[in-house]
Amino acid sequence: MIYFDNAATTAIKPESVGKTMSDVLTSGHFGNPGRDSSNYSVNSSLLVEQTREKIAQLFNVPSSDFVMFTSNATDSLNTTLKGLLKPGDHVISTNYEHNSVIRPLEQLRRNNVDIDYVPFDTETGVINIEDFETRIKSNTKAIVCTYASNVTGYVLPIDNIGKLCKKYNLLFIVDAAQSAGFIDIDIQKQGIDVLCFTGHKSLYGPQGTGGICLKESLPIEPLKSGGTGIDSFNSNMPDEFPTRLEAGTMNVPGIAGLYEGIDYILKYGLNNIRQYVIGLTDEAIDGLDKYPEVKIYTPRTGLRTGVIAFNVGDLNSAEVGQWLWDEYQIANRTGAHCAPKVLESFNLVEQGIVRLSFSSFNTSEEIKVFLGAMEELIIEYRKEI
Amino acid sequence: MIYFDNAATTAIKPESVGKTMSDVLTSGHFGNPGRDSSNYSVNSSLLVEQTREKIAQLFNVPSSDFVMFTSNATDSLNTTLKGLLKPGDHVISTNYEHNSVIRPLEQLRRNNVDIDYVPFDTETGVINIEDFETRIKSNTKAIVCTYASNVTGYVLPIDNIGKLCKKYNLLFIVDAAQSAGFIDIDIQKQGIDVLCFTGHKSLYGPQGTGGICLKESLPIEPLKSGGTGIDSFNSNMPDEFPTRLEAGTMNVPGIAGLYEGIDYILKYGLNNIRQYVIGLTDEAIDGLDKYPEVKIYTPRTGLRTGVIAFNVGDLNSAEVGQWLWDEYQIANRTGAHCAPKVLESFNLVEQGIVRLSFSSFNTSEEIKVFLGAMEELIIEYRKEI
Incomplete structure (x- = not known):
């Protein structure tokens, strides 16, 4: 076969991914992170924090506090788009998008968010930066696009879209499902405000992992709220990242596996x-x-x-x-x-x-x-x- | 220690949980479920479907199509509460709730959902069925409560609350984070419309798993939308369950681990x-x-x-x-x-x-x-x- x-x-993961996850689950040394001072909790907290730091390094995120874990890129994109776009906002996207972008946007359209999709040249694959610029309106809040087409492999002109967003003071939200771990990404240099990634493709981690990286703090309304282990008498989610977007129990074995997947990439380059x-x-x-x-x-x-x-x-x-x-x-x-x-x-x-x-x-x-x-x-x- | x-x-999982997950990840035989007819995809589809069936049996869900996988109980509860409660609705909950119920409800309160919390007797722990009944109003849509207190271990009178819901035609939504796998649950007999569970506590599965079980079809608006592998030209999520609530790539190794956790419980009883x-x-x-x-x-x-x-x-x-x-x-x-x-x-x-x-x-x-x-x-x- x-x-x-x-x-x-990636159906085949490095051996270390499976081994580490199995160890986390059956060694009996890993509890829930960030809940108490026992070794069980501290071991898991360290493991989660090390993975945050590895991801922060990989994408040049200014602080590991701006790396949030989710269950996949779809979770990341729904959280980002529904947490940032409000009725009356306009957003520009592209015809290259996956349903993980299109379907949340179309749900938001019913909530009075206006959407434009930029076409691409079907001969060359090229998407033109001018076609973004001509669609900018006074209420345009963000450009959201995939880094690369999941169908053809075409890589979008991310650096130039980032510059355009900076020029017009727009948020730049990037779906990195097809590029994270495969193409060098530097969110600060490329002007990416929100990078949504998945762990189980070119990062060689397990399914069930993904995340959101921020260039700086943004007023994202949490899609999900729940227990955070801190600030429990506040009926809102805590304001600070990463906690703000991480309600409920984290996928500790998955995050441990993701660490090993990234480690594999960095080892081979x-x-x-x-x-x-x-x-x-x-x-x-x-x-x-x-x-x-x-x-x-x-x-x-x-x-x-x-x-x-x-x-x-x-x-x-x-x-x-x-x-x-x-x-x-x-x-x-x-x-x-x-x-x-x-x-x-x-x-x-x-x-x-x-x-x-x-x-x-x-x-x-x-x-x-x-x-x-x-x-x-x-x-x-x-x-x- | x-x-x-x-x-x-449960920090210690059965050996089979870690072993199976490691096999799924590194055997190279498991792709994404439900996407094509290769063995890679079929193997994963079977594994997911077997776990759905095991859960359907465990909780007496009428069909495995009414078992949806999520990333944890918090994910399940946010999906259920935000997908069912609309502005103008009234919901009854309890003072026994975890923030995984309270915080989504309080987010909904800002969206004009009215909430009452039923108190309990601090000497005996008991919560009275009459205290639910007196709070029912003409716009009461649902009762949502935990099956058991995560703090004291008190088990709520679920059967009687179920009967009350039936009598007044209310939806009964139960947070089974502390009871799934520990107490026999029969959603049909107990009149539970939506059971939200987590996989990593008394079900002995890995963190990163959980789910939603339905007694029958309900008009739940998806919290997350995205790729489903089917009906791709529809800008909405497909109507049918389980797909409707399962956007994006599933946590295949986690679901495989959850199968083994449940198997362990059933083996010992x-x-x-x-x-x-x-x-x-x-x-x-x-x-x-x-x-x-x-x-x-x-x-x-x-x-x-x-x-x-x-x-x-x-x-x-x-x-x-x-x-x-x-x-x-x-x-x-x-x-x-x-x-x-x-x-x-x-x-x-x-x-x-x-x-x-x-x-x-x-x-x-x-x-x-x-x-x-x-x-x-x-x-x-x-x-x-």
């Missing part, structure tokens, strides 16, 4: 891993490029993620994907990828798109198996048309 | 475990009963959880708790326990309460160590007053 669906989740994975992507794209029937949606130039998006003639993407799995046990993803506006932009609502996505655990040999499979598929396809 | 803070989290743990509680209470300086807040009669709450004379609870840890390495919890109205009811806002809470991994020998420590503490206390 070959796993090429790492943009969904984020840029080394990216170079390796992009190498696999290039190999796959080069192999597919020789078939005129294959339409590739992933841009070849510029920074991109470890994704390749394509179709074969007019074959439905689900048919291609199922064939790759049935005949060669190559796991892939097809259909809409929870990114409806990408599919609508390409006019592929019916056909969908086949996506392969790679991690550091994939190999050149696996790409060769895939290309052999594609050779066979295309020969069959040519016979049929 | 002795761990007596199991009402916060929920009632056997409760009898064992209540036996430890009785031993501790019997030992403390002989000191007139010790005030015990845990009721001796009726169903209760594995908790004992007490104070020593006028000593601040934090002082007692710290001494138990420093001198005997007995982890315990002191202060307000995120239950401000319990402390206010007892007039203990300053002193707080010392709480010990036991699990199946505690032993009679540990209770004896605790009682020896208390003997020493009380001799010292008598010298000082």
Whole structure:
């Protein structure tokens, strides 16, 4: 079996991730963090704080207090968008968004938040900074966008959008689900006010982890409120971060696993891993490029993620994907990828798109198996048309 | 070291919990559930579905589709309360609540939801069903209460509150953080419309897991929206459960761990475990009963959880708790326990309460160590007053 669906989740994690989580759960030394002065509590507090610090370093967050843990990027984005956008506000987003951005925004639209989606060029993939600027209005409060398309791997011009936000005094909210751990992110240098990330993709941590990083304090109304172990007689959540956004019991084993995932990236070098994975992507794209029937949606130039998006003639993407799995046990993803506006932009609502996505655990040999499979598929396809 | 803070989290989990989670993460066989037809996805889907079914059986939920996974009880309660209560609604709750109920309710009060808290008798612990009934108004929509006090272990008259809700056609929402896995719960027989539970306490699963069980379909507006892998061109969350309340990537390893935790309970028998743990509680209470300086807040009669709450004379609870840890390495919890109205009811806002809470991994020998420590503490206390 070959796993090429790492943009969904890296199914293979470093050994240390599972081992550490198992230790946390069964050693009997880890309680709930921040609740008392016993070693059980202190051990968990230290573990959570070390992970906060590691994430703060990774994204250049000014203080580990501005790193909040959530259960996934969707949780982070709902918390951020619903906690910051008020009736009467205008927000600019893009057609590259995942439903983790679109659906919360559309829920907010019913609460009188106005939304514009910036289109992209379907030939080049490029999204133009001018198309953001022309949409800015007097009530525009924020730009929210994904760092990179989960469908095509296109990386948005984050630095320039950050400058635009600074120029017009807008909040810049970035969905880093597809880039955290894969591309160097510096929220201070890039002018990112809120970075929403997930732990279980390119950070190689477990599902059930994610977070929010802030460049500075922001008046985010908590989406969830509850026990915090401090300030218990206050019927509101405490004002200070990270507590303000962390109601209830934390996912201590998950956070311990996330620490190990990040440690793995830093050990091998984020840029080394990216170079390796992009190498696999290039190999796959080069192999597919020789078939005129294959339409590739992933841009070849510029920074991109470890994704390749394509179709074969007019074959439905689900048919291609199922064939790759049935005949060669190559796991892939097809259909809409929870990114409806990408599919609508390409006019592929019916056909969908086949996506392969790679991690550091994939190999050149696996790409060769895939290309052999594609050779066979295309020969069959040519016979049929 | 002795761990007596199991009402916060069971720090020791069955070996199988850690082992299974580690396998899920590093075997390389588990992707994201419900996204494609590869074994990676199917394996995870099966694992999630098996856990749903196990939970449905445990609480007698009519269908596994009415079991939703969340990140903890706080997440479940915020989702339920904010998704069901609308401006103009009236809700009845109790002074036994944890901040996971009080804080969401108080957030809703600012959105024009009216709230009443039913008091309890501080001598007996009892909360009277009549005190609920007299508070019902024409706009009362729901009663929300904890199944058992996290501070004293008192179990509320859930069956009778359920009957009252049925009589007046009110929704019955129950916070089972302190009872799920410890007390037999049958949501159909008990008339519980929404059961909010956590996975990491008496269910012996990992932190980062919890859920919502429904007796039947309810118009819950999702607190979080995002990718669901289905119905992607719909800008709203799909209507059907469980998908409606499960946006974003699920905590697959956590859910796998929760399965093993529940399996452990069923293997030994929920009632056997409760009898064992209540036996430890009785031993501790019997030992403390002989000191007139010790005030015990845990009721001796009726169903209760594995908790004992007490104070020593006028000593601040934090002082007692710290001494138990420093001198005997007995982890315990002191202060307000995120239950401000319990402390206010007892007039203990300053002193707080010392709480010990036991699990199946505690032993009679540990209770004896605790009682020896208390003997020493009380001799010292008598010298000082």
